[in-house]
Amino acid sequence: MDKRTKLMHTAKRLFSENGFYGTATARIAKEAGVSNGILFHYFPTKDDLIKAMYFDIKDRIFQYSLGQVYKGATLKESIYTLWLAAVEWNLENPEDFDFMLQFENSPYYSVEIEKSHKYVQMSVELAEKGIEQNVFKHLTPLLLFQMMSSLVDTTVKFLRINPELQTDIEYKNRLFEIAWDAIKK
């Protein structure tokens, strides 16, 4: 693994455990087993590191989700697949999840950053389709996406505290119904 990747792995773990505030750059470098200087070679400032991590995580969740949806699926099937992919990805990558929660609720974050990502753009397009087909509520597509996202987050938080439910497909389906009912007409 190259040093840039090592740094991002270590930073993710430390940020999710101790927050941006509680994590010194020197500690990241030390625990990653690289020199202090190389951190600033790849990420000129601490903020650059934090932002780079955000885009990296969004990219990976996008890759993962896209592989799941198949052509010819109904709208509800597609939404379900994306919902499940997001829930499962976040459960399997708790450090990424914690990092994202912190980041998206910090002053770093803005709607511009959110909209800039392909993952969001793709989801918004799907929402538009649902509205056109009169399946979703007639509200701004971005809003419907944001509602879905926050319900995914809450679902993940809940399943983390109740791990015995994580493998219960029938229960997960009922959790999906919350999200589906929220946006469907």
Add this chain to the structure above:
Amino acid sequence: MDKRTKLMHTAKRLFSENGFYGTATARIAKEAGVSNGILFHYFPTKDDLIKAMYFDIKDRIFQYSLGQVYKGATLKESIYTLWLAAVEWNLENPEDFDFMLQFENSPYYSVEIEKSHKYVQMSVELAEKGIEQNVFKHLTPLLLFQMMSSLVDTTVKFLRINPELQTDIEYKNRLFEIAWDAIKK
């Protein structure tokens, strides 16, 4: 206004603008117009200050919401009243809202802290009632509350970016339907 209150006001503003990480205690004291020492007289550590602010805000939103619900209301009316109270309170107190988002998504936060507050306890009781009456989905009351809360947050974020909709009662009702549909059976 006494110095303790002044400190909390200033801290809230600075935290919501620059985050916990970006706000030095010395700056809080300075902008509050009090000495550095008095901050640590009232709040032994920075963390104590942060936690005290969390409980203070929760208390005030609880006070505000309780005053709105009236006896004899139907379940849906009560939920609507609470939903609207939360949305409007957060819109009117943006710094509190930003602070809470940051706090609740930071490593400071835990389910124990969440459950410890009266506001949450009251809401959970209401959720239990809804489940018993077969009006809500048969899921853990705390989960239903958390779903509602996250939908409120998303609604507030959305209305902040679209201020022209803040006074549109009919539109707000449609936003409420999202939350209601999510939890109703």
Add this chain to the structure above:
DNA sequence: GAGAAGATTGACTAATCAGTCGGTTTAAAA
């Protein structure tokens, strides 16, 4: 194998930080 360009080091620094402390003021009780 010369030479260029990027990767890597770790000691270093100037600034900043949370928290302390010795002493002063205020205000109310005794």
Add this chain to the structure above:
DNA sequence: TTTTAAACCGACTGATTAGTCAATCTTCTC
């Protein structure tokens, strides 16, 4: 009036911080 305790001040400190830099190593190209 005296006592007492809490409110208050701000200079101070020791530790920590993000970021720098001059030097060395590695890797590729020509």
